[in-house]
Amino acid sequence: MLTAKDTLEATHLEMRWRALSLAADLDRIERAGGADLLRTDASMVKLRKALAVLLEGGGNRAEQVQMIFSDMTPREK
Amino acid sequence: MKLIDPHIHCVSRTTDDYQFMARCGVVAVSEPAFWAGFDRSSADSFADYFRQLTDVEPRRAARYGIDHYSWLCINAKEAENISLSREVIKLIPPMLDHPRVLGIGEIGLNKNTRNEITIFQEQVDLAARHDQLILIHTPHLEDKHKGTRIITDILKSDRRIKPHRVLIDHCEEHTIRMAKEAGFWCGLTVYPVTKVTPQRAADILESFGPDRICVNSASDWGESHPSMLVDTLLAYRGRGHTEREETEVFFNNPCRFFGQCPKWKLAPLDMKIDSDSENADGR
Numbered sequence: 001m002l003t004a005k006d007t008l009e010a011t012h013l014e015m016r017w018r019a020l021s022l023a024a025d026l027d028r029i030e031r032a033g034g035a036d037l038l039r040t041d042a043s044m045v046k047l048r049k050a051l052a053v054l055l056e057g058g059g060n061r062a063e064q065v066q067m068i069f070s071d072m073t074p075r076e077k
Numbered sequence: 078m079k080l081i082d083p084h085i086h087c088v089s090r091t092t093d094d095y096q097f098m099a100r101c102g103v104v105a106v107s108e109p110a111f112w113a114g115f116d117r118s119s120a121d122s123f124a125d126y127f128r129q130l131t132d133v134e135p136r137r138a139a140r141y142g143i144d145h146y147s148w149l150c151i152n153a154k155e156a157e158n159i160s161l162s163r164e165v166i167k168l169i170p171p172m173l174d175h176p177r178v179l180g181i182g183e184i185g186l187n188k189n190t191r192n193e194i195t196i197f198q199e200q201v202d203l204a205a206r207h208d209q210l211i212l213i214h215t216p217h218l219e220d221k222h223k224g225t226r227i228i229t230d231i232l233k234s235d236r237r238i239k240p241h242r243v244l245i246d247h248c249e250e251h252t253i254r255m256a257k258e259a260g261f262w263c264g265l266t267v268y269p270v271t272k273v274t275p276q277r278a279a280d281i282l283e284s285f286g287p288d289r290i291c292v293n294s295a296s297d298w299g300e301s302h303p304s305m306l307v308d309t310l311l312a313y314r315g316r317g318h319t320e321r322e323e324t325e326v327f328f329n330n331p332c333r334f335f336g337q338c339p340k341w342k343l344a345p346l347d348m349k350i351d352s353d354s355e356n357a358d359g360r
């Protein structure tokens with residue numbers, strides 16, 4: 001199995017690329033006049049929460065992010 | 078190495094894709110009935126579609142040495158139309174003895190509506206009455222967690238349904254636990270966009286264990302590709318898993334689930350124990 005250092009070395013360039021892609025996506029929305037949307041749109045509120053999960057740690061970040069993006073309303077009766 | 082793609086929509090793929098799969102080592106596929114990208118206008122369209130699934134695609138696949146099986150149902154999206162759904166469901170029982178039909182699927186939910194749930198329950202009943210394997214479609218994106226919960230609750234409340242005869246497909250990090258812990262088989266669908274990536278699929282296999290998990294490409298008419306199966310194999314191999322472990326996931330697991338239907342012809346491969354000690358570089 002790969003060590004943690006091996007795994008980091010194998011993925012850090014791709015993680016960097018993903019962070020830059022997200023930064024460019026946000027810039028593009030802002031350039032199109034969407035500065036307010038970035039602050040207030042429900043999808044962006046969820047995205048900010050997801051980004052906080054990435055920074056806070058914990059062994060199940062992917063599952064936590066999935067739950068942020070999930071509809072948790074009760075089943076229709 | 079021999080591979081199985083347990084969920085692919087061959088009717089939407091070109092012969093180049095069959096050729097590609099054959100080159101990658103795919104020797105068998107299973108094709109669930111699904112939404113064609115547009116709502117069909119009558120049950121007659123489904124009768125033709127079922128003929129394509131059971132007769133046309135097996136012949137097309139055989140030209141590339143691929144054994145093709147299929148599943149029949151009305152899909153979750155068109156299940157919103159209850160009267161059409163019931164006409165389509167009537168077409169299914171006479172076809173269940175077809176040598177290429179493995180069971181009822183992919184049934185499930187799309188937007189978790191009342192109508193979808195009604196037709197889902199009627200198709201679960203159909204499968205139970207005819208003792209068929211079931212292949213489940215779970216919703217995508219924000220609807221997945223809620224839909225998977227509704228589906229598993231319905232299945233668990235029906236005493237006729239044996240969890241080991243049901244595969245809950247399109248599982249992700251937040252839904253696989255509820256399917257696996259209830260004893261169901263689980264499917265991981267690997268896509269170039271929007272769904273699980275090859276690396277995340279390898280993470281899920283390692284986190285939850287490879288038992289009762291099948292990996293598929295679910296290639297269809299959208300942005301998808303049969304290469305996702307072999308890309309996931311390569312991601313798994315890149316972690317240092319042995320050829321025996323790869324075979325368990327990408328060949329033996331589908332054989333074990335599908336093999337519960339006597340029409341499925343391939344048997345799990347018995348890999349030598351000593352291959353356990355070899356990693357990807359040692360094969």
